[in-house]
Amino acid sequence: MSATSETQRMEKIVSLCKRRGFIFQSSEIYGGLNGVWDYGPLGVELKRNLKNYWWRVVVHERDDVVGMDGSILTHPAVLRASGHVEGFSDLLVDCRTCKSRWRADQVVGKKGARQCPRCGSKDLTEPREFNLMLETHIGSIDPRSTSTYAESAASLTSVAVPSDPSVGGPIRATRSENQPSDVMHPAGEQIALVYLRPETAQSIFVQFKNILEVSRKKLPFGIAQIGKAFRNEINPRNFTFRSREFEQMELEYFCRPVQGMELLQYWKEERLKFYENIGIPRSKLHVLNVPDMERAFYSKGTYDIEYDFPFGRQELEGVAYRTDYDLSQHQKASGKSLEYFDEETKQRFVPHVVEPSAGVDRTVLALICEAYSEDQAADEKGKMETRVVLRFHPRIAPVKCGIFPLLKNNPQLVARAKEIVDLLRPHMTVFYDESGAIGRRYRRQDEVGTPFGVTVDFETLGEKNAALRDTVTLRERDSMKQERVKISDLLQILLTRIA
16 A cells, blocks of 8 residues: 555544544643544453453463552652663654654654655754653652641651751741632652652562462463553654554563573564454564664573554564573662572572563554555445455454444334343343334444344244244444354354354
């Protein structure tokens, strides 16, 4: 496809996401918040199905992986030890002409000349480091009290207590003229700097010893986590692809040093299989063997799994052999042993780790981009029209089955349709729709990716043919083929096709 057609395709996808309730701009009624997105009713189901399937494959179907759920607020010492405080940054460039800001790798034009992607100006600042971490503060500020409770310095990160030089002691609570009398400024309050975690991995590393002891696992074994992470991106772009708040699916797979490179290859192949099993074909996936000069200094090998988005080939997931860097850093900084004792060799050593790290939001976007399709289909009058279809794999689709009574003003048809809803709902997400012509109802479900539709008609009631009593029409989304199935067989047929 040409660049123009791919741009138009992406615009249609973004429009569909909002129109049908997949993804909305965060705080849209207030003008929006750049780089932050909210998932609507269909989007949250799609996202949940993806995460549940990842957890099933990575954790529940294996006996060598356990899970955890770490906190978002992160102690600064953790991120100092990991190197994030000093080195988690991108190179920032300003355009002096239009005042826009860009990552340094975004301003490289033709023939290597630097120019602004927005206005084309070559009047740019020199690249400078920009730390991507988001920080906040915690402390015991109680607005209900006329005095402020102050925690001891030892209970928080070490931050100096401000003093009032006029009295030689702590600054006391003050109130501005416009401030309610029951809201107090902190007096001698220990305000602790903490970070919103930039990745989920570090909480796994700092809990390694605890999880090792309680799980009683032996090497090699993994710790999995799905959770939010935050990065103050210089220039969020490409819809949800590069955001400031996002979710990760990460596995830290601990091993002996001699197993590292072999497990790197193993997990690369496992992750490729995962994407194929959720509907992204191998032909759209590409593996980049990251060159030595571009890898993190502690990595002995890194693969980027990339996907052909409408806006270009971009990374979906990284699979990296991080050696023993992380555990060694935290062992050194904390003074606590993070070694593993090998019962067979009677040796103690710091385990190495292989990390497959995937982005939930990026994968959701890839699933939507891959599923989006347009074809020609006849309407209820036989006239050909453009049909928009999301061809999700059934196991990922937000809604698995639509239930339609042929006529909404026939109490018997409606009653049987609602019985089928009650039959299927405990096992899958279903959608009941009785409004409009049956063809229109099919189209509405095609557009949101529902793989199956069940129509309750007069044959179900046995009015035209007694042999068809208690049967329904089962329609398949992609082929639009229809078959007659018994209601008693319907649940098992759908569960088999969705799995």
